[in-house]
Amino acid sequence: MHSRGGWETDGAGVVCKRREEDAVLAFRVVASRIAADGRLGLQGLLRAPDIDQVLAVLAFIALLADPVMLHNVPRVTPVMGVLAFVTALPLVARRRFPLGVLAIVVPLLMTCLIVFHPNRAAVGIVMLLMFTVGLEGGRVRSLVVGALMALVVTAAVLITARTVSAIDVVAYCSLVLGALLAGEALRARQALGRSLADEAARMREAAAQHRFDTERLALAHELHDTIGHTLVAINVRAAAAARREHKAGAEAPTALDEIAAASAGALAELRTALKTLRTGQDGRAPLHPVQDLASLADLVAGVEAAGLAVDLQVTGEPAAVPARTGHAGYRIIQEGLTNVLRHSTARTARVRVKVDDRAVVIEVTDDGQRRVSAFAVGGHGLCGMAERAAALGGSCEAGPAGDAGWQVRAILPVAGQADFVPGGQARIPLAGKES
Numbered sequence: 001m002h003s004r005g006g007w008e009t010d011g012a013g014v015v016c017k018r019r020e021e022d023a024v025l026a027f028r029v030v031a032s033r034i035a036a037d038g039r040l041g042l043q044g045l046l047r048a049p050d051i052d053q054v055l056a057v058l059a060f061i062a063l064l065a066d067p068v069m070l071h072n073v074p075r076v077t078p079v080m081g082v083l084a085f086v087t088a089l090p091l092v093a094r095r096r097f098p099l100g101v102l103a104i105v106v107p108l109l110m111t112c113l114i115v116f117h118p119n120r121a122a123v124g125i126v127m128l129l130m131f132t133v134g135l136e137g138g139r140v141r142s143l144v145v146g147a148l149m150a151l152v153v154t155a156a157v158l159i160t161a162r163t164v165s166a167i168d169v170v171a172y173c174s175l176v177l178g179a180l181l182a183g184e185a186l187r188a189r190q191a192l193g194r195s196l197a198d199e200a201a202r203m204r205e206a207a208a209q210h211r212f213d214t215e216r217l218a219l220a221h222e223l224h225d226t227i228g229h230t231l232v233a234i235n236v237r238a239a240a241a242a243r244r245e246h247k248a249g250a251e252a253p254t255a256l257d258e259i260a261a262a263s264a265g266a267l268a269e270l271r272t273a274l275k276t277l278r279t280g281q282d283g284r285a286p287l288h289p290v291q292d293l294a295s296l297a298d299l300v301a302g303v304e305a306a307g308l309a310v311d312l313q314v315t316g317e318p319a320a321v322p323a324r325t326g327h328a329g330y331r332i333i334q335e336g337l338t339n340v341l342r343h344s345t346a347r348t349a350r351v352r353v354k355v356d357d358r359a360v361v362i363e364v365t366d367d368g369q370r371r372v373s374a375f376a377v378g379g380h381g382l383c384g385m386a387e388r389a390a391a392l393g394g395s396c397e398a399g400p401a402g403d404a405g406w407q408v409r410a411i412l413p414v415a416g417q418a419d420f421v422p423g424g425q426a427r428i429p430l431a432g433k434e435s
Contacts, residue, residue, distance in 0.1 A: 052095060059124075059128075063122075064076050064084050067080075067116045067118050070120075079115065083108070083116075084118075086108060087125075088125075094132045098136045109122045109126065113159075114159070122156075123176070126153070127178075130146075130176050131179040131183040133145050133180065134180045134184035135183035135186055149176055150177065153169070157169050157172055221387075229334060235259075235260055235342075236342060292318070292330055300337075300351070303337045308340060310348070311349070313353070315352075315355065316356055321355055321360055325392055325414055329360050332364075332388060333351055336349075336364030337364060340366045345368040359411050359414055362408070363408070363409050364407070365401055365407045367401075368404070368405060369404060385398070389412060392412050394411045394412040396409070
């Protein structure tokens with residue numbers, strides 16, 4: 001067991017340890033904030049609102065302290081103070097007028113060098129101004145200023161130095177031109193950063209617009225393939241039943257006539273809405289698998305219930321087809337059968353699906369004649385089939401089949417899509433059948 005004094009000692013040690021840990025944690029937080037805050041970096045420091053005033057004060061102090069510390073003068077005189085103040089004052093405007101400040105300060109520094117020899121301070125001030133010129137200007141201006149300042153620095157060394165040395169000329173010129181190059185490099189880096197940021201913003205905006213466009217296109221496809229086909233089936237069956245009633249002797253409009261008219265109007269409004277959704281869409285639509293080739297039996301049953309006999313033959317393994325491809329194949333067959341129901345006099349349609357390890361080949365054929373329909377030609381069914389096939393790297397064609405009938409033929413790659421180079425466009429004759 002520990003004595004009371006031992007517990008107090010242990011408790012004090014724990015408290016001290018916790019305080020140390022808290023201090024380390026606080027230091028880490030502050031350090032991370034400083035590192036993350038760009039204003040505390042070099043770029044932010046150089047562009048802080050009050051940095052120019054601070055630099056002017058530092059330049060004033062350096063101009064007076066440098067000759068005294070190097071024993072070039074015994075003490076600070078009023079003339080030195082006035083010259084130092086006049087030389088340092090223009091630095092407050094160095095960012096707004098970098099060339100003007102450089103042109104004013106350099107002659108004043110020459111005067112200071114002749115009077116009281118602040119050699120190191122003068123070099124530092126010139127380096128600051130040259131850095132600012134490179135940071136705020138352009139490459140051509142930097143080259144011109146660099147060439148002129150090399151001559152000025154050489155002349156200053158020759159005029160003010162007690163013993164002229166080629167090493168001093170090279171050293172001072174290197175320092176001044178190095179500051180200019182540093183400013184130019186930082187300016188180029190900032191310009192590159194802004195360019196990359198603008199490009200990233202444009203890419204984000206383009207990606208967002210593309211996602212919006214593809215969602216609209218996908219929505220148009222799904223509305224056409226679900227609601228549109230259901231309305232077509234309702235309209236066809238209602239119109240057929242109404243014709244039978246009229247042949248049986250009914251003269252007044254019946255409920256079936258109203259159903260046929262209402263469904264026709266709904267189809268026209270749906271086509272208008274789909275046209276709005278599809279305007280300007282060039283992107284690929286994401287296909288969200290709902291039905292696939294394994295669901296063809298249910299599709300055929302629904303079409304046969306609407307009065308069209310379907311001869312379905314499937315070769316291969318539909319279950320092995322990727323969901324995207326299977327969904328597109330299902331929609332193409334659905335569209336082909338709907339066109340037969342709506343635009344053809346055929347009583348029978350033939351559907352052939354061949355699945356192998358490279359592609360799914362789909363054929364929807366009928367032997368009927370084109371029906372004179374009250375619906376406008378030029379909807380989005382054939383276009384939607386071609387777009388679905390092209391989105392997978394395949395092709396879809398639709399056109400007359402021999403002397404009579406109509407055929408839709410689609411090839412959807414399963415693997416090795418690079419081997420397929422289809423046009424991805426549907427052949428749409430002027431008198432085509434379209435939903």
